[in-house]
Amino acid sequence: MTPVRPLLFAFGLVALLLCCGGASAADVAAGKATAEGCAGCHGADGISQMPLVPSLAGEPDYFIQWQLVFFRGGSRKNEVMGPIAEALSDEEIRNLGAYYASLPPPKPQPAPTSDALAQAGAELAAKHRCQVCHGNDYSGSGPTARLAGQREDVLLKALRDFKSGARVGSGVSSMADVVYGLSDDDMRALAHYMATRP
Amino acid sequence: MSLGAKLKIGPAMIVAATAAVGVAGMLLAGAAQADKLIRYDANSKNFWLHPPGDWYMGGETEELKGTDFAKTLPPPTGFTRAEVEARLKNIKLPPGFKIEIYASGVRSAREMALGDKGTLFAGSFTGGIVSAVVDEGGKKVVKTILKGLRMPTGLAFRDGALYVADIDKIYKYANAEDNLDHMPAPTVVYDDMPPYTTHGWKYLAFDKNGWLYVAFGPPCNICLPPTSTAQVRHINPANGLAELVAIGIRNSVGGDVDPRTDQYWFSENGRDWLGSDIPSDKLNHIARMGEDFGFPYCHGGDIPDPDLAMGHKCSEFTPPVFKLGAHMAPLGMKFYTGDQFPADYKDSIIIAEHGSWNRHQYQGGRLVRITVDPDGKNAKQEVFASGWIGPNNKYLGRPSDVLVAKDGSLLVADDYNSAIYRISYSK
Numbered sequence: 001m002t003p004v005r006p007l008l009f010a011f012g013l014v015a016l017l018l019c020c021g022g023a024s025a026a027d028v029a030a031g032k033a034t035a036e037g038c039a040g041c042h043g044a045d046g047i048s049q050m051p052l053v054p055s056l057a058g059e060p061d062y063f064i065q066w067q068l069v070f071f072r073g074g075s076r077k078n079e080v081m082g083p084i085a086e087a088l089s090d091e092e093i094r095n096l097g098a099y100y101a102s103l104p105p106p107k108p109q110p111a112p113t114s115d116a117l118a119q120a121g122a123e124l125a126a127k128h129r130c131q132v133c134h135g136n137d138y139s140g141s142g143p144t145a146r147l148a149g150q151r152e153d154v155l156l157k158a159l160r161d162f163k164s165g166a167r168v169g170s171g172v173s174s175m176a177d178v179v180y181g182l183s184d185d186d187m188r189a190l191a192h193y194m195a196t197r198p
Numbered sequence: 199m200s201l202g203a204k205l206k207i208g209p210a211m212i213v214a215a216t217a218a219v220g221v222a223g224m225l226l227a228g229a230a231q232a233d234k235l236i237r238y239d240a241n242s243k244n245f246w247l248h249p250p251g252d253w254y255m256g257g258e259t260e261e262l263k264g265t266d267f268a269k270t271l272p273p274p275t276g277f278t279r280a281e282v283e284a285r286l287k288n289i290k291l292p293p294g295f296k297i298e299i300y301a302s303g304v305r306s307a308r309e310m311a312l313g314d315k316g317t318l319f320a321g322s323f324t325g326g327i328v329s330a331v332v333d334e335g336g337k338k339v340v341k342t343i344l345k346g347l348r349m350p351t352g353l354a355f356r357d358g359a360l361y362v363a364d365i366d367k368i369y370k371y372a373n374a375e376d377n378l379d380h381m382p383a384p385t386v387v388y389d390d391m392p393p394y395t396t397h398g399w400k401y402l403a404f405d406k407n408g409w410l411y412v413a414f415g416p417p418c419n420i421c422l423p424p425t426s427t428a429q430v431r432h433i434n435p436a437n438g439l440a441e442l443v444a445i446g447i448r449n450s451v452g453g454d455v456d457p458r459t460d461q462y463w464f465s466e467n468g469r470d471w472l473g474s475d476i477p478s479d480k481l482n483h484i485a486r487m488g489e490d491f492g493f494p495y496c497h498g499g500d501i502p503d504p505d506l507a508m509g510h511k512c513s514e515f516t517p518p519v520f521k522l523g524a525h526m527a528p529l530g531m532k533f534y535t536g537d538q539f540p541a542d543y544k545d546s547i548i549i550a551e552h553g554s555w556n557r558h559q560y561q562g563g564r565l566v567r568i569t570v571d572p573d574g575k576n577a578k579q580e581v582f583a584s585g586w587i588g589p590n591n592k593y594l595g596r597p598s599d600v601l602v603a604k605d606g607s608l609l610v611a612d613d614y615n616s617a618i619y620r621i622s623y624s625k
Contacts, residue, residue: 075345
């Protein structure tokens with residue numbers, strides 16, 4: 001089948017629209033301004049100092065956006081983030097995604113030189129091939145989260161939430177199926193390993 | 199006897215020891231391994247209940263390698279009204295027709311349903327929401343009326359109530375239009391449904407007597423499916439009774455009752471990874487109870503499955519009324535019952551083709567019109583609206599459903615642009 005032959009004007013227009021992943025150009029400065037309202041929990045530079053609150057710095061743009069869309073639509077359930085995301089417009093979500101993606105990621109949690117738990121985590125990560133989706137350095141991409149350097153308590157809670165069904169991710173089938181074969185000890189080892197990755 | 203023995207599973211179906219364990223759902227990008235072709239054995243309950251995130255990639259071939267469902271997903275927040283407006287300039291229609299935005303920001307819009315008081319409801323594919331579009335002083339306002347569902351793709355409206363199909367339940371929301379800002383708690387009208395999310399998203403169509411036709415997709419690209427799936431049921435939401443009316447059906451998320459006969463017609467998506475130009479997607483018609491449309495043995499009406507045919511011939515099954523072409527992805531469809539369009543549109547079928555993912559050069563991304571006799575004879579197709587696949591093989595939108603509005607114009611849902619369009623005609 002031959003592709004639709006574009007009119008010249010349409011071509012120019014389309015090229016313009018598609019240049020940046022299709023969405024309108026995001027405004028990092030505006031994202032930064034909106035993010036002031038998030039800093040109380042997620043940290044001034046997107047690096048969280050608070051238990052069970054994720055760091056957002058260096059997360060992929062689309063990961064941030066999707067999670068906010070999921071909170072807003074209620075498919076990711078959280079009493080704190082639900083109402084916050086409800087108040088955000090599409091434009092604000094795009095700007096927040098661009099802003100947090102532009103920040104330097106958190107430094108890894110210091111680990112003891114001989115770290116048996118991290119070693120166990122490394123083996124599990126290889127066995128379950130976390131890198132296929134999360135990237136070789138676990139920095140994430142597209143809708144997939146950065147894991148490297150994330151808070152250990154946050155990672156462990158996320159894995160447990162996927163396991164219990166409290167978090168369903170994309171709603172089709174998701175991390176829930178990755179964690180299906182993991183025990184709680186496995187999840188603790190994985191969380192520790194990822195938190196200590198640079 | 200094990201399934202494997204019964205099915206004579208060939209080497210192509212054996213799970214590679216290294217098959218991705220992971221699952222990221224359909225949102226993940228590029229789970230595919232660079233070197234190996236992905237293989238899954240989809241013939242087990244464990245696979246159906248815990249599909250790998252890239253379940254749809256199992257069966258990868260050299261020819262189609264590089265195609266990936268995840269690459270055809272829109273960005274998380276869709277597009278602005280101005281962007282959608284600009285994209286509509288690319289759409290071609292027959293003379294006398296025009297297309298405009300009815301509403302934008304209708305997130306991930308799938309099946310639509312029209313309320314008696316003029317509310318337009320739309321289900322969604324991602325995000326778990328149901329939207330309503332209402333007219334407020336000539337302005338279309340979009341509200342999120344239901345949240346936190348799983349995949350509420352299928353909607354229907356009858357006697358003041360909104361019906362929503364969400365994977366394994368059909369919910370009824372009474373007096374929906376009077377309660378858009380505080381939707382009532384639903385009642386579950388039917389739940390004898392399998393739990394599988396893969397191809398578990400649904401489409402609802404009422405017949406004249408208030409029974410619903412609902413297709414149940416198989417939880418795989420290709421497998422000997424669980425006996426609760428790959429079928430169409432006829433369900434009475436008033437008492438939860440159901441009858442099984444047709445089997446051998448792959449993923450169907452579009453269908454309508456013929457205004458001439460009250461019989462059910464439906465679109466069906468063919469299996470993936472057989473080739474760029476095979477098998478054809480189908481338009482089917484259930485003329486009598488118990489028909490078998492061939493899945494998983496025969497595809498497109500003429501191609502025995504290379505692994506699963508198990509000796510069956512295509513001639514054993516009900517053929518399609520019309521072969522729509524490979525990888526067109528026909529979704530929502532309706533008989534045109536309005537009076538606004540030219541007379542020969544009456545009772546013809548308009549189908550929303552979502553467009554390919556499992557093909558290097560996408561096709562579909564358009565609306566087609568089929569004129570056909572009530573008995574399925576003399577089917578003819580013409581392209582009604584096209585142009586959602588732009589230059590460079592990029593989607594400029596993906597039609598997911600159509601609905602005839604009260605004034606006879608045609609509403610079109612687009613889950614890629616998160617928009618509803620209105621196509622109208624004047625001489």
